[in-house]
Amino acid sequence: MTADDGDGDVDVGVIGVGAMGRNHARVYAELSGAHLVGIADADAERASEVAGEIGTTSHATGTLLDRADAVSIAVPTEYHADLAGECIDAGVHVLVEKPFVASLSEGRDLIERAEAADVLLQVGHIERFNPAVTELTRIVEGVSPISVDARRLGPPSDDARSLDENVVHDLMIHDLDIVRSLVSGEIARINALRTDDGQHANAQLRFDDGTIATLTASRVTQQKVRDLTITAEECYIELDYLTQTIEIHRQSRPEYMEIGGNIRYHHEGITERPMVQSGEPLRYELESFVESVAEHAAPRITGEDGLRAVELAGAVLERAKATEESRTDAPRVVRSDR
Template sequence: MSKKLRVGVVGVGYLGRFHALIYSRMDNVELVGVVDIDAEAAARVADECGCPAFANSSDLLGKVDAVSIVVPTTAHLEEARQFLQAGVHMLLEKPIASTVKEGAEIVRLAEEAGVILQIGHLERFNAGVMALAERINRPRFIEAHRMGGFVERATDVDVVSDLMIHDIDIILSLVKSEITAISAVGTPVLTPHVDIANARLEFANGTVANVIASRVSEKRMRRIRVFEENRYESLDFIDQRIETAYPKPRPGEAWPEVVVERLDIEPVKPLDAELAAFADSVLTGKAPLVDGRVGLEALEVAMRVKNEIMGRLAN
């Protein structure tokens, strides 16, 4: 491998453009080129980044050590297969695939090739999430809200695969226990897919999580609260602040004082951190924080949630 990591970006729409721009600024990366089915978009981003634009993703084969795949989820397996079979390391945007079967095939191809496969669960690189994980010991109940207004991009998938899967992945990383039961409700509102959903996840260790996701809400909210015995932690993703509440005994009083402490998180750009971690994994061989199997597990749970919802809608 050359001194700099040779990287290409396949798909330079809204998010892929940022992948390309960040790579173009990284000292240990050479951005070899970008690809998009929209030739004009590819040319614009290539001009911004000072790299070539290619007509087909296969044009990158033999030129790159690693790629970011930032295309619609339904095209993940098709795009991933050619690069993984060629031994190219990969950052694949979330969700890993549109079906569990396709996701499992992507994982198999990566493991067979012996390459790094990182799934783009961006919130794992949110400084607040990383700080929260360090403060959690034994979660009893978790409540997550991820809500926002309607935007036209990412409407090729439902809100579970688009938004809720972020919190599913975070919750799985915090609880570290098998899910024993899932119940869920949801409905399409503005698209043919489910636009608002609520899921209850029950774990073998007794933890319960309630997760709400909406892309048709007037109020934007990104929050997760984790309740443990005698304390709870609340993370606001937007304000980048953690609040901790716990009881403090008051001599002579029947009820304790509720103490609330606030921790402001040092801002970190999650996508910058994610791409830097990917490059580091490829260059050093270190396992990625969110590898293919982690991404597949999140997809499996998301699909169980979606199936619960669709079953209710069919009645």
């Protein structure tokens, strides 16, 4: 079914070599334990160009699947289900970039088929592999969150693939997935708004344990921002995805001190900066995928994880649309000139 290069490496390929797929191919070519056997793209000229840059070969999808043990799929979401299904039918393990699928029924079908075929199915939620998020997950285990705020903002993009996705599925879905992984409760309520052009959206989630999450995603903000904060009973935590840093702010216990014969009230703020071993999240993600394939172990981000993120993103969009419709139907308010 697959080629064996004789050194025990996992033979890998990439289907779709736009901006994200090129990076998958680059990392695979450098990754210990992986052997990049080729790439495929609907644009044969682009595939040949990228293959030349990276030092591999370009193929038709079917030929690539004959050579590979595992592949990454980095094409527009509308093609995910068909291509992932083709991989599963060929017995090839697959990592599908986010959003996992265009519809919930497609996702359920792929999960069932992968399980029946004993094929590993991972979804590319790359921020789960950000070293700062890995450290944050450990920190959150010891605190009691009250609220979570996430911002994923940036200026207009020239990436045609990104613009094909709405801002919730393209950007906010990262933070929806992260928040779901950090908060143990189930979502009880969703409120959402978006601008008329759909390029800026805000969502509020209330969990059944009382935690509140506020998420904002934008393609029209003139500064790139990727951050997440947690207000907890014990502390306030700030995470910056871009710099891969975390700060934990705590208040010391208040006390009265004698200074120069006078009694003074003293309450000191303490800032902790945990050590984060920085690195490229995509490299960690693909290392994890290759390791799962080599050991035939469950991937860290499963098809079920990807499907839950798609379902939640869809619920946010539906709530935003319902809000828009209610605004349209609402009686017009006429201001008085007085």
